[in-house]
Amino acid sequence: MSEDRLLVIDDDAGFRNYVRRVGETAGFETLVTGDAKAFKEHVRSWHPSVIVMDLNMPDADGIELLRDLVEAKCKARIVIASGVETRILETAERLASERGLVIAGTLQKPVRANSLRETLERLHEFEKPLIAGALAYAIAHDGLFLEYQPKLDCKSGRIFGVEALVRWQHPSRGIIPPEQFLKLAEQSGVIHALTEWVATAAARQVAAWRRAGMPLEIAINVSARDLAAIEFPDAIMAICQTAGLAADAVTLEMTESAAMGDPAQALDVLTRLRLKGFRLSIDNFGTGYSSLLQLRRLPLSELKIDTSFVTQMHRNQDCRVIVEAVISLAHKLGLAVVAEGVESAENLAALVDMGADAAQGFFLGGPARGESVAALIKRPTDALAPHQAAEAIASHAPARRSRARRTE
Numbered sequence: 001m002s003e004d005r006l007l008v009i010d011d012d013a014g015f016r017n018y019v020r021r022v023g024e025t026a027g028f029e030t031l032v033t034g035d036a037k038a039f040k041e042h043v044r045s046w047h048p049s050v051i052v053m054d055l056n057m058p059d060a061d062g063i064e065l066l067r068d069l070v071e072a073k074c075k076a077r078i079v080i081a082s083g084v085e086t087r088i089l090e091t092a093e094r095l096a097s098e099r100g101l102v103i104a105g106t107l108q109k110p111v112r113a114n115s116l117r118e119t120l121e122r123l124h125e126f127e128k129p130l131i132a133g134a135l136a137y138a139i140a141h142d143g144l145f146l147e148y149q150p151k152l153d154c155k156s157g158r159i160f161g162v163e164a165l166v167r168w169q170h171p172s173r174g175i176i177p178p179e180q181f182l183k184l185a186e187q188s189g190v191i192h193a194l195t196e197w198v199a200t201a202a203a204r205q206v207a208a209w210r211r212a213g214m215p216l217e218i219a220i221n222v223s224a225r226d227l228a229a230i231e232f233p234d235a236i237m238a239i240c241q242t243a244g245l246a247a248d249a250v251t252l253e254m255t256e257s258a259a260m261g262d263p264a265q266a267l268d269v270l271t272r273l274r275l276k277g278f279r280l281s282i283d284n285f286g287t288g289y290s291s292l293l294q295l296r297r298l299p300l301s302e303l304k305i306d307t308s309f310v311t312q313m314h315r316n317q318d319c320r321v322i323v324e325a326v327i328s329l330a331h332k333l334g335l336a337v338v339a340e341g342v343e344s345a346e347n348l349a350a351l352v353d354m355g356a357d358a359a360q361g362f363f364l365g366g367p368a369r370g371e372s373v374a375a376l377i378k379r380p381t382d383a384l385a386p387h388q389a390a391e392a393i394a395s396h397a398p399a400r401r402s403r404a405r406r407t408e
Contacts (some may be wrong), residue, residue, distance in 0.1 A: 307341030
């Protein structure tokens with residue numbers, strides 16, 4: 001029996017068979033059904049590695065099926081493909097994730113052929129587990145590399161900084177994005193070595209840019225395990241001093257959950273980082289349970305509004321209201337605001353009108369190697385008004401990758 005098994009449940013026979021054909025082309029052994037009882041039995045006896053499921057079924061709705069998957073302790077990666085409205089789709093995804101299921105994506109019906117194909121091909125790449133020893137070897141022997149995504153100052157229209165994003169150049173699986181190995185790094189205990197490698201490489205690159213007349217700032221992601229290490233502030237400071245980079249040129253980004261791991265310890269570490277001059281940012285703001293509490297208790301410099309809100313602003317009024325409210329709240333608390341997920345001039349213009357301080361996203365430029373960043377910095381936007389800057393960026397923007405292949 002193949003390790004790559006795709007199970008499809010949908011009440012539309014045509015759609016089931018279409019997914020079957022695409023799945024088999026992508027290398028999956030595939031089973032399809034329109035019956036909830038048969039689906040539950042396949043989950044328990046066949047152990048699929050990927051499930052594609054609808055939310056609207058005649059004999060059991062999708063929420064019931066997701067609950068059954070939780071009870072069955074299903075480890076499959078789940079793709080929800082449904083014609084329900086966006087809010088219901090997002091709620092189902094969030095509910096499933098909070099109950100411990102692995103949601104690999106959502107597809108709004110009618111499903112575009114290329115979206116389904118890209119999703120299944122991406123999931124097929126998970127066929128063999130990554131090995132902690134291989135990751136440790138890659139860290140020690142320069143098997144990693146960084147890409148940098150630009151950050152735009154919404155007031156001046158200039159690129160003022162970049163976020164460092166690590167990739168693993170695997171000898172047989174090619175380039176592996178961070179979401180596929182960060183948990184492995186944390187679980188295996190190599191996360192500190194990984195963060196040290198990223199910080200060292202990023203600090204050297206930014207110091208080199210600055211010597212070349214490009215005074216860029218850098219943002220680096222840190223883990224909950226980093227914030228639990230009492231020596232972390234001294235270690236990151238030593239890296240910057242060795243590279244000749246001032247601490248105030250560095251923003252350390254963390255998720256809300258990272259700061260919540262050991263609140264007292266994290267507060268100790270974060271306060272020392274701020275005393276040394278580092279800027280601190282909450283990433284993916286708005287997706288956790290304790291956002292407002294974190295804004296009050298942590299010594300933050302900025303917050304980053306999550307991509308899920310920014311990308312939906314032009315078609316979802318609720319998302320637009322949330323973004324506007326977060327910007328206003330942050331400014332009243334003395335925090336800068338970075339909006340992630342900017343994909344169009346319309347997105348950027350709206351953020352400028354709302355008063356966002358900075359923007360980041362594929363419209364402004366996708367992650368690029370260090371040698372390619374200079375071209376982004378030289379775009380003719382520094383003397384333009386923000387709305388004109390949006391137009392200028394669009395005219396100079398490189399080809400952007402499909403959303404399905406993002407590695408932010």
